[in-house]
Amino acid sequence: EVAPSTALAVRPAEADLMPMMRSAVEQALPALMPKMQELKVIQAPQQPQEGVSELAAAVLELSQEMTSMKRSNYMLEQENAELRARVEHIELHAIVSVETKRTA
DSSP states (O other): HHHHHHTTTTTHHHHHHHHHHEEEEEEEEEEEETTOOOOOOOOOOOOOOTTHHHOOOOOOOOHHHHHHHHHHHHHHHHHHHHHHHHHHHHHHHHHHHHHHHHHO
């Protein structure tokens, strides 16, 4: 199996294109169409069509890009949660400070 960072640099063998294409499509489609309940894959012709390797490379690139975007989104969500917690802490501290001054 080819490492993700080098997947586009290595030209796959023609016999490997269809399984690679199928795998890439199966990975990419659910993110593109989240409401899709079931992914149905039809049998591809035995002989690869003209331009299949370019299409397979593009689909693999799309799949990798989506994985990267999901990772970035997750990191942003974590940072957002941290910031929210800090703001809540600061707001709570400000309320306590005001209440302390009122009772003093």
